[in-house]
Amino acid sequence: PMLIAVEITDAALAEKFFTVNAPLGEYTIERGEGFTTYLPPAGSGNDPFLIFQSDVLIIGATPSDAEWTGAALSENPDFTAALDLLPEEGYSVTMYMDSPAFLEAVMSESGGMSASEMAMITPMMNAVKPQALGITMMDDSIVFDVASPVDLEALSAFGMVSGDPIDPAFAAHIPANTPFVAHGTNLYLSYQSGLQSL
Numbered sequence: 001p002m003l004i005a006v007e008i009t010d011a012a013l014a015e016k017f018f019t020v021n022a023p024l025g026e027y028t029i030e031r032g033e034g035f036t037t038y039l040p041p042a043g044s045g046n047d048p049f050l051i052f053q054s055d056v057l058i059i060g061a062t063p064s065d066a067e068w069t070g071a072a073l074s075e076n077p078d079f080t081a082a083l084d085l086l087p088e089e090g091y092s093v094t095m096y097m098d099s100p101a102f103l104e105a106v107m108s109e110s111g112g113m114s115a116s117e118m119a120m121i122t123p124m125m126n127a128v129k130p131q132a133l134g135i136t137m138m139d140d141s142i143v144f145d146v147a148s149p150v151d152l153e154a155l156s157a158f159g160m161v162s163g164d165p166i167d168p169a170f171a172a173h174i175p176a177n178t179p180f181v182a183h184g185t186n187l188y189l190s191y192q193s194g195l196q197s198l
Contacts, residue, residue: 011053046061091145095132
């Protein structure tokens with residue numbers, strides 16, 4: 001199931017926008033105190049439902065989620081931990097992904113995996129935690145900040161990263177017009193670990 005929450009300031013205008021621009025003619029409309037729900041016709045596949053409230057529009061990917069009573073995302077400690085790692089106080093856009101749940105869903109959709117494939121992917125699944133992305137403008141540039149909490153003990157089994165910080169002074173050795181740079185510490189260790197995994 002998927003839910004999309006969109007901040008709105010005028011529920012009536014948002015509802016009008018969707019009724020004019022989307023094929024909602026066969027939807028069932030239920031109006032309650034402070035909300036309006038649009039339910040797709042039965043058997044319509046993956047047509048989304050819509051819930052209009054005074055300050056939020058909720059769009060669900062499956063009709064079974066119309067009775068949405070789950071706890072708020074702001075109460076999820078993984079969400080707050082990931083956003084707290086972003087360096088700026090505010091962003092034009094923030095994104096949050098429950099990476100372990102996403103990886104698990106991808107694995108279940110991909111069908112059966114061999115024992116060797118599972119041995120390679122399981123440490124990564126154990127290491128990666130929910131992630132946050134912040135996008136903002138700074139000095140006429142678009143800046144992307146990514147916070148990716150990890151379980152370092154689980155990640156060390158995968159042999160992917162070093163815990164040592166990079167030295168920014170190394171940029172003096174990189175030509176000025178280089179379009180893309182990957183800079184890390186102890187890349188040799190990651191290289192050797194990758195060969196061992198293969």
